[in-house]
Structures are given as C-alpha cells and as structure tokens.
Amino acid sequence: MSGNWKVNPVEISFYRTLVDVSPVGTALHKLIRNEYGKAVDYEFLYVNKAFEEQTGLKNQDISEKRVTEVLPDLEKGTFSWLRMYEDLFNHGETVSFEQYSHPLNRWYRVTAKAFDASCFVTYFVDITSEKQVISDRDTMLITLNHIVFEIDENFIHTNVLTENESHLFLPKEEIIGLSVRELLPLALAKPFEETMLKSKRTGQTEMLQYESPLPGDDRYFRAEIRYGQFVTGRKWVASIRDVSAEVKAEQERLDYQDRIYHQRRRMEYILEGTNAGTWEWDMISNRVTVNERWAEMKGYRFEDVDTFDMGWFLSLIHPEDHEALSRKLARVNEGSMPVYEIEMRIRHQKGHYIWIEARGKILERSENGEPILMSGTHLDITKRKVEEIEREMEREQFKTTLLSIGDGVITTDAAGRVTMMNRMAESTTGWQLHEAKNRKIEEVFKLVHADSGEEIASPVQMAIESQAKVELGEDIQLIKKSGEKCFVHDSVAPIYSGEGILTGTVIVFRDISEKYEQVKQIRYLSDHDQLTGMYNRHYYERIMMEIEKNPPANLSVIVADVNGLKLANDGFGHQFGDRLLEETGRILENEIRSGEIVARIGGDEFVILLPGVNEKEAKKRMETLHEKLNKGKVDDIYLSVSLGFSSLDPSDSHIEEVFKRAEDRMYRKKIDESRAMRESTIEILLKKLKLSEGYHSDHAERVVTFSVEIGKGLDMSAEELEDLRLASIMHDIGLVSVDPALLIKPVSSLTEEEKVKLQKHPETGYQLLRTSTEFSRIADIVLCHQEQMDGSGYPRGITAGQIPLESRIINTARFMDRALSYRNESKEKVVEDLKRAAGTTMDQDVVRQAISILS
Incomplete structure (x- = not known):
C-alpha cells in the first residue's frame, strides 16, 4: 500500500486476526491501470477464511494474482466487475450492489470501499439461498395465480409476476412504474384503492371481484389483496385470478333454478347448460339420442351419431371406469339414488381419452316401476382433471422434496396437530411420524430458552393467531423425546388454501448445536484476551461506547501497566513474561466487585472500569490495588505495576477523557517505578547466572x-x-x-x-x-x-x-x-x-x- 502510514505491527496482527475470524467474506484488492490510467484488471492481495468458504477460492492460491488469471470468464457477461470497481475510484469511496457470479455460480451482496489511490476492500455476503427463496416464492405465486402485482405505499406498481405475459393487457415493463389510477380506468381504480386501504387497515386479505375493463372482454377477475412487511419493505401484494368460470357457473346455477319454476322437468335436464352434451336413453329400444355438443365433445359429426345403440356408447368407456358407472346406474334404476353423477373417461374419436362429468336421471317408469326413459348431460372436464392431476403431482413432488431436504420439516393442521414429519425432523426430535401424528405440536416440538430453561410460547400458535411467518432466535433449545436438548433455529409459516383459508402451518428447523458452540467460541475469543482470559480491548471499547450513550452519575477508571516486561522477556524468556501478566490479571480480577470490569487492553496495560465509584473511593481502591499487586511474586521476581486513576468530571465532553487522565498519571509514576524494577531485575539476573x-x-x-x-x-x-x-x-x-x-x-x-x-x-x-x-x-x-x-x-x-x-x-x-x-x-x-x-x-x-x- 502507498501512503506514509505509520502502523503498529501488534495492531496489524490484532485487526488481521479479527478479519480472519469475521463471518463476512472480505477481500483486499489492488486496481491495475494501463499507461493511460484506464483500469484493465485488479489483483487479489488478501482474502479471509469466510471469503474462502463462500467462493471456494483459497488465499494461498490467489494472493498476488490477477482476477483474470483466477476467474478468466468473470468479465464475459453483461455485468462488468472491473467497470464497477473503476467507478468506485472515479465517483465515490463506497459502493454496494447485488450481482450473480457466473464462474462461481453464486449470488453475492457486495460492498466495496476505496482507501487508497489504487487499493480497495470488498465485503461479500453469499445471498444465493435468499435469491432462491425469492425465486421459489415467485414460482409458487405464479403457480397459484395468473397474475401477481406488487404495489408500494404510493400505489405504484413495483413488480409483476405471471407465468405468461400474454395474460397482461400491457407489457410488464410498461406496467412497472405506473400508479393504480394510471393503469386502470377510474371506475375500477377507485374501488381497487379502497380495497387496498381496507387491507392495510384490517391487516387481512381483502377481495375485490370485477369485470374486465377491456372492451369486448367478458371475463371476470378476483383480486386478493394483502398488505404487510416483506423482505423488500412494506407493500401490497395483489393476486389476480380469472374467475369467469366460477361466475359463469354461479350464473348457470341461478338460471337453472329459474327454469325449475318455468319449464317441465324433462326440458330442464335436456336444455341444462349450453355447453353440455345432452342425451336421452330409450331403455326399451336401447337407443340413445344426443345433441350436437355431445357429438362434438367426442370428436364425431352430429349426423353420424345423433342416434346410436347404448352398447356402442358403453364400449367407449375406459375399462377402469366401467364398474363404477354400472353401480351408479343400478342404484338409479332401483330408485335408491335420484340422480347419478360420475367423472369418467371416454375414448375420443381420435383414440385418446377425455374426462367427462356425467349426470343422469330416470324421467319415466312403467306402471310396475321399471325405468323406461333416462336423460342426462356430459360436460368435458378434461382440462380441469389435467390441472388437478398436475397439482397433485406438484403436491407429491413438494412433499417428496420436504421429506428429503436436510432441514427438519413438520406440518400441522389448523388446530396445531402434527400431520407430517420428514426424516430429519424424526431424527432431530426423536419422534417417529406414526407416534407424533395427530398430537399437539407443543408435545412433539417443545422449545425452551437456553439460558433460563423457561418454556417458549408455541411458534405454531403464534403463526396461526398472527397469520404471519414467525422466526425464533438462535438461543433456543429443543427438548427431544429422550429429554436431551439441542440448539435449533426454526421458522413457522401459515399454510393457506386457494381460497385464502388457513389450513395449517409448516415448521422448518435445523439442529445448530455445533454452529452455536462455534459462534459462542468466536464471540468469546472476540471479547477475551487469549493469554489471561480477561476481557480485551475490543470488549472494553464496546462497553465505553455504551457508557458514552448513557453515562452514570459517577464513573472512575484505573489504568495499570506492568513494569519491566520486556526486560523479563529478554532475561527469563517470554513464558516468564506471560506468567507476570497472568499473575497481574489474577490479582486484578480478584479485587473487582460486581458490575465492575477489568480488561487487558495492550501488551502490558490493563484498565478497570468502576461505575458508581467517585474520585475519593477510586483513589482508595487504586492504593489497595497497588499494594496487593506489588506483593505479587512470580518465582523470585516481585511484580512491579504502575497505576493511575481518574473520575468523570462534569466538564468532560467524552468518556475517553477520563481514561486519558488516568493513563497520564500512570505514566508519570511509571518513570520512577519502572527504573527501579529494571535495576532490581538485573541484580536478580546476575545472581541467577552465578548460581x-x-x-x-x-x-x-x-x-x-x-x-x-x-x-x-x-x-x-x-x-x-x-x-x-x-x-x-x-x-x-x-x-x-x-x-x-x-x-x-x-x-x-x-x-x-x-x-x-x-x-x-x-x-x-x-x-x-x-x-x-x-x-x-x-x-x-x-x-x-x-x-x-x-x-x-x-x-x-x-x-x-x-x-x-x-x-x-x-x-x-x-x-x-x-x-x-x-x-x-x-x-x-x-x-x-x-x-x-x-x-x-x-x-x-x-x-x-x-x-x-x-x-
């Protein structure tokens, strides 16, 4: 690095260690320019362990190498990392962005900061999983709805999701950025906005059904609008579905009821539904008469099949559906069932099978009760059945995925009873599905606070009551069936039916015991001195920042410095010097009281924070400490520790001023005490040599x-x-x-x-x-x-x-x-x-x- 920086090697090692253990991927780069000053490449100077884990690139393999050597395909896409980093130096000191790396096949959230004429540091967070969650969400929304609009709090469309853009009456890119009133006619925009505001006010999903605003389009749509906090902020999500068939079916039902009162019973069935194929079966002659729609549905010309023998029709039915149809016909004939309904497959004229919904009813019987005339309808439900089969396949595929993923998954019904567990959930909880099924989730998935052991309110119940996703922190333990405990991270989300009805919840969790211990160890190491086990400078500075925000009425600081440490290291070895520091730390920690803090903040320097202690008391405490420290002994060497103290003064603008005064007083004492310590140590060394x-x-x-x-x-x-x-x-x-x-x-x-x-x-x-x-x-x-x-x-x-x-x-x-x-x-x-x-x-x-x- 260029510049006239004066750095302390100890500080460099300290901060280098902090960067090494940081969970954020960090890389130090140098920008390479050509003779004209244009950026042509950049090289890796150093990367930490988190960067290695996130990218698979090792510091020892890439250090001092150009990025074009390490990732030759990096600049082949439309996005230029090099241009982005060059702009960092040309237009600003810091830039943040999200970008996909094709060579690494990962998404990253990147923050870059320039700190020299050519050097910059980048912080990488792997957001591939986050992007996958968003992609999965979008896929699920598109699957469940024809169109999904995301609208911000200014009624501006920010995103549009659809499986087929032909469903939109404007291109997607033209819709994004338009307000509701710019997109829809005022007659529709006004009730749409009112429904959005109602959703925001009630916190519930609100419905709006409307007719297509396009001329000549007689379709009906239903908007399900919900307002809430999402990953990208607070907004409305409007899910639009085509409900024309439902509206039409409802209208047909009303029409049918009207005809009941005005038409004869036989004409009601023959004429029911303009889209239905109708048939009439003369059971004496065994001949069947049909309408044009019936023939068209099966792929025949009407004039070829307007009348046929019942045996020919029965030959068209799929072999697997024969028995079910025969049972229903028998029950209608005997009078135990007034109308039969069945979904069955019929062979099309081209050889494939179509699904129909068949209904039939006896219209006339002989004097002795024998059926002589039956009529009914056929509706082509092939499309619906295919969609049902596809949805079922998707559900099975989704279920298979849940059963096989590495996280534990448990689903419940709306009452909070277990309905499904995957193998990882069984392994983690100790419960088998056949044991846990239909039990209350609190019995199978019992959670407690790690510190207090107190039971945690059921996250499932919380999700059901709030109808929102619930996520718990990391200091949570699961009590297994055996009574053992493990740390878990879990989230619970409500499950809704297509009609927006809450049908249950899904719990996704994982055992993080190993990770928790690692994080706990990292937290400990980041706050503690490795030699003495005391708090370190990092912890001390954080506490000082907290005190700065809300300083107490009284605060005193004592600064202590071990004299002659270098001389002891040179004369007796560094292990002996370490023992001097350990003994100093032991005495200091034995003398502090509850609520007070002692930390080693340098090689031979310690600090004690005394909240609530005034200047007079602080002086007594320092004198007591000085006496006990200087009685301390390691082998033949007595400790020599110089101390200084100071207390918070109303005129102090910063807490750090208290520390500075205490340190200055300590250094004035150290001048005499350190000289005496060195001379005494040399005498001891000479005696040691003679022996x-x-x-x-x-x-x-x-x-x-x-x-x-x-x-x-x-x-x-x-x-x-x-x-x-x-x-x-x-x-x-x-x-x-x-x-x-x-x-x-x-x-x-x-x-x-x-x-x-x-x-x-x-x-x-x-x-x-x-x-x-x-x-x-x-x-x-x-x-x-x-x-x-x-x-x-x-x-x-x-x-x-x-x-x-x-x-x-x-x-x-x-x-x-x-x-x-x-x-x-x-x-x-x-x-x-x-x-x-x-x-x-x-x-x-x-x-x-x-x-x-x-x-």
Missing part, C-alpha cells in the same frame, strides 16, 4: 581483577575504571538466556547451532543493560567484549577502533583467566600467546600491560 550450573562465578571476579589492573596501567580515570569494573562483572550476564547444559559442554563438542546460541549472549546482555539507567552506559562495552581487533570476533565482527577500549581490556582479561585457571597453562606460555595475539586479535597496549602483570 547456574556450568558458570564459574570466580571467573568474573578474576576478570574484574585483571581488567582493573590493566586499566590502571593504561592511566584510565577513576570514572573509567568504575565502568570497566561494572562491565567486567556484567560481561557474561547474557548467558542467563542460554541453556545451562551448553555451559558445561566442551567447546569442541558444540554443534554449529549450539555455537550460534552461545554467541548471542553479548547481544542479550546489551539488551538487558541498555534499559537500565544505572547500567546503560556499560551496555556497549558488554556488547563488544567478544570482538577481535582483526574483525574475527562476534557478534558484529567489528575491528580495531570500533571496539571500545574497555571491551578490548575485558577480552584480554578473559583470555588470561581461561589460560591460567581453566587450562592450567604456565605464565610463560600465556605471555608467549599474548605476544602472538598483540596487534592481530588483541590490542598491543592492552597486551603490554597484561604481560607486565604476569611478569
């Missing part, structure tokens, strides 16, 4: 003696001799970080890796001493005490004048002691060795003084 196996404490004493004698011979000042003495004492302090086993191991048997570890001790000593005011002036001497005049030493390989005189003296003194005390060499041999080293690895003046000491 280490493999380290000879008398070696340091002899090095001090030789060094001071050489320094005196070189006419060093008293101050210089004191620094030389201290440096001689401390020259090996860096060995505290080395494994004691290496100190007792012969140099000749050390591996290269072990030698490297040993040779780091001057640097460690330097790091330890430079933090102390008392010892910082000798830090460079200790750092260079293993350097050689010819550059063959370590750790930096410097030469001659770059090496402090004190370091050269200590180097020579160490050589003398090791030769005399460890290798038991004679003084004469040591003198010879010193002469050979003078001017090469050792300083000539220093060697001259060393030889004078040995002579």
